[in-house]
Amino acid sequence: MSTYEAPWFEDFKVGDDFSNVPPVTITEGHCAIHQAMFGDRLQLTLDHQLCAAVTGETRALVNPSLVCNVAIGQSSFPSQRVMGNLFYRGLVLQRPVFVGDTLTTTTKVVALRQNRIREGRAATGMVALEIHVNNQEGETVLNFWRCPMIPCRDPSADTGRKDSFDMIPDDITIDALSEAIPAWDLSHLWNRLKPGAPLTVAETILVEARDTVTLAPELVRMTLNMAMTHTDATKSVYGERLVYGGHTISMAAAQLSRALPSLATLLGWFKCDHTAPVFEEDILRSVVTVDALVSGASGRIVIAQVETFADRGPHSPEPGTDVKVLDWRLAGLLAGKK
Numbered sequence: 001m002s003t004y005e006a007p008w009f010e011d012f013k014v015g016d017d018f019s020n021v022p023p024v025t026i027t028e029g030h031c032a033i034h035q036a037m038f039g040d041r042l043q044l045t046l047d048h049q050l051c052a053a054v055t056g057e058t059r060a061l062v063n064p065s066l067v068c069n070v071a072i073g074q075s076s077f078p079s080q081r082v083m084g085n086l087f088y089r090g091l092v093l094q095r096p097v098f099v100g101d102t103l104t105t106t107t108k109v110v111a112l113r114q115n116r117i118r119e120g121r122a123a124t125g126m127v128a129l130e131i132h133v134n135n136q137e138g139e140t141v142l143n144f145w146r147c148p149m150i151p152c153r154d155p156s157a158d159t160g161r162k163d164s165f166d167m168i169p170d171d172i173t174i175d176a177l178s179e180a181i182p183a184w185d186l187s188h189l190w191n192r193l194k195p196g197a198p199l200t201v202a203e204t205i206l207v208e209a210r211d212t213v214t215l216a217p218e219l220v221r222m223t224l225n226m227a228m229t230h231t232d233a234t235k236s237v238y239g240e241r242l243v244y245g246g247h248t249i250s251m252a253a254a255q256l257s258r259a260l261p262s263l264a265t266l267l268g269w270f271k272c273d274h275t276a277p278v279f280e281e282d283i284l285r286s287v288v289t290v291d292a293l294v295s296g297a298s299g300r301i302v303i304a305q306v307e308t309f310a311d312r313g314p315h316s317p318e319p320g321t322d323v324k325v326l327d328w329r330l331a332g333l334l335a336g337k338k
Contacts, residue, residue: 006080008153009125016109018077023104034066040254053188059098064266065250073223074105075131079148080226085245090169091144091269102136111163122155189335203290205259210285216243238317243278252308255286262335270329282310300334
């Protein structure tokens with residue numbers, strides 16, 4: 001009997017290309033399930049008439065968080081043994097996705113670095129992946145880098161791998177964000193909003209309404225995510241299923257949509273770091289800080305910092321109150337006067 005075995009850290013080499021994954025056509029079903037999980041209030045994904053007026057497209061806009069989750073899931077063949085995804089970098093949503101679009105993802109290994117060997121701790125390494133997503137027309141939808149931590153097959157391995165990660169961008173230019181702004185008429189969204197206090201740089205918004213993490217494995221399965229730690233507690237270093245990082249990010253994005261009602265869509269992630277694990281039944285809250293507001297050709301770019309914190313009970317693998325679990329710096333497109 002043969003065994004279908006996921007790769008260990010020693011199995012990777014720079015240049016490995018994981019492109020043989022099923023393309024995914026985004027349907028209304030995907031959108032409905034994603035909305036049920038997160039309750040995102042991004043208006044253009046909820047109101048099809050408003051979406052048509054703004055975008056000029058008769059099909060419904062797909063929530064950018066769902067797009068990112070599908071892309072990450074499609075890129076998860078090399079990270080089936082992941083112990084935790086350490087970071088995301090340089091993610092730019094170069095083109096909006098509408099219901100009926102088909103996403104195809106290619107994933108390449110660009111660097112390998114073994115973690116420092118410590119006595120009494122099994123050997124692990126970091127696998128830097130570059131991920132590129134196209135739609136059915138061959139157009140780039142998004143491009144980004146992420147870094148899962150993968151165990152070694154030999155717990156005492158010394159692979160000597162110590163690649164630099166300097167090729168991974170640590171910033172996104174305003175020009176790159178401006179180029180990603182769709183040619184939409186955001187006045188329709190702005191006219192729908194009730195006037196409120198103008199958003200200001202350095203403003204901090206505490207989102208009072210918290211969310212409890214549920215249905216974590218369902219999102220993993222829907223997005224073809226193959227990471228075993230999210231569906232099999234015996235594969236988790238915590239002895240309990242680890243919540244997929246995109247689930248935490250999507251919940252933070254939903255809380256962001258409450259804080260910024262004029263948000264039309266997300267444009268990019270400068271960085272997104274998982275600072276602590278998340279488990280089902282954790283209760284998450286977010287704090288949003290406005291770092292910058294930049295006028296664009298057809299709207300305003302907001303650059304914001306989102307910090308997300310978890311409360312978890314005494315039966316959690318890592319109990320605690322107000323545990324910081326996410327540090328996310330992003331760019332979004334706002335309706336409103338320039």
